[in-house]
Amino acid sequence: MISNKITLIKNNITKTALQFNRIxxxxxxxxxSKTRPVEDIIAAINIGQNSFGESYLQDAIPKIQxxxxxxxxxxxxxxxxSNKTRLIAENFDWVQSLDNLKHAKRLNIQxxxxxxxxxxxxxxxxxxxxxxxxxxxxxxxxxxxxxAMLPNLRLRGLMALPIxxxxxxxxRLPFRTLHKAYQNLQNLGLVLDTLSMGMTNDMEAAxxxxxxxxxxxxxxxxxxxxx
Ligand SMILES: *Cc1c(COP(=O)(O)O)cnc(C)c1O
Numbered sequence: 001m002i003s004n005k006i007t008l009i010k011n012n013i014t015k016t017a018l019q020f021n022r023i024x025x026x027x028x029x030x031x032x033s034k035t036r037p038v039e040d041i042i043a044a045i046n047i048g049q050n051s052f053g054e055s056y057l058q059d060a061i062p063k064i065q066x067x068x069x070x071x072x073x074x075x076x077x078x079x080x081x082s083n084k085t086r087l088i089a090e091n092f093d094w095v096q097s098l099d100n101l102k103h104a105k106r107l108n109i110q111x112x113x114x115x116x117x118x119x120x121x122x123x124x125x126x127x128x129x130x131x132x133x134x135x136x137x138x139x140x141x142x143x144x145x146x147x148a149m150l151p152n153l154r155l156r157g158l159m160a161l162p163i164x165x166x167x168x169x170x171x172r173l174p175f176r177t178l179h180k181a182y183q184n185l186q187n188l189g190l191v192l193d194t195l196s197m198g199m200t201n202d203m204e205a206a207x208x209x210x211x212x213x214x215x216x217x218x219x220x221x222x223x224x225x226x227x
Contacts, residue, residue: 002043005220006031009203013214016207027207030075030196032217035059035224038066044220045070053077053096053215057084064091077159077215079133086110089118096121096159096196096215099135104147111152120147121159121196124181126174134160137181144185157194157212158182164201171205179210 006029014024032053033041041052041063050071054060055078064074075094080103088095089110098104098120111118122143125134135143140158147155158181162174175197182195198206200219207214218224 002040002220003047005222006044006047006049009216009219012203013207016204020208022207022210026212028213030213030215031220032077032199032215033063033221034078034217036221038063040221041067045072051075053217054092055079057087061087061091075215082106092118094119094121094156097123097133098147099123099125099133099143101143101146104143104150104153108150108152113152117152117154119156119194120153121157121194122147122155124158124160124178126160126178127163137177140181141185141188144190145188148190155190155192157192157196158185159196161199162197162202166201168205171202172209175202175206175209175211182210 009029013027013029017024017027030051030053031044031049034053034055051073053075073093075096076088076092077096080097082103085103085106089107090112095107095118099122107118122140123134124140125136144155147153158178160174160178165171178197179195182192186192194213195211196213196215197211198214200216203214203216
């Protein structure tokens with residue numbers, strides 16, 4: 001059951017946080033509801049979950065509209081394309097997958113003025129050999145500085161999605177690198193509070209390395225259909 005699984009994940013977050021000398025409340029849970037039906041999301045809402053992650057815009061918009069009477073926070077975590085930025089700026093509260101200035105400028109212009117600034121995480125390509133999304137680490141200072149100047153965006157932090165691996169010590173390495181980049185930006189004066197890292201299979205390693213937001217899909221809703 002979805003409610004039981006959320007409870008299990010939360011207990012695991014607490015246990016892992018304490019094990020690594022962290023404050024459990026500093027780690028937030030994003031329920032990744034991409035491809036899931038509205039009923040599954042309502043089951044999660046009923047146990048107190050209020051933030052959800054979606055990757056596919058056409059799949060997400062109807063769900064956001066149907067659930068608009070609930071007070072929810074929607075995070076876009078999928079690949080961005082120029083022709084999608086307007087609907088994202090109009091319907092989401094967060095974009096975690098921003099990786100270039102062109103899309104940042106479009107989101108900034110397209111964000112409706114009656115809404116608060118769009119919360120942003122810059123996606124970092126932390127396992128360079130395997131991925132196409134995200135910017136390289138040595139470009140992050142430039143992009144972060146530019147985004148921080150856009151009035152309708154609010155830069156909150158960094159996000160990454162390392163290649164899957166099962167070994168705990170190895171899982172920790174890219175997360176450690178990301179945490180250092182995050183602290184580096186903070187040291188440069190940017191006010192950031194979100195280090196979005198960790199999914200179902202590497203959540204503990206991400207918490208050990210400083211994650212403040214874990215993005216959990218399978219662990220809450222079960223296996224996704226391959227598509
Ligand atoms: C699908 C997805 C997740 C959730 O992955 P699970 O392994 O199902 O927990 C997290 N982050 C991003 C960016 C995703 O696309």
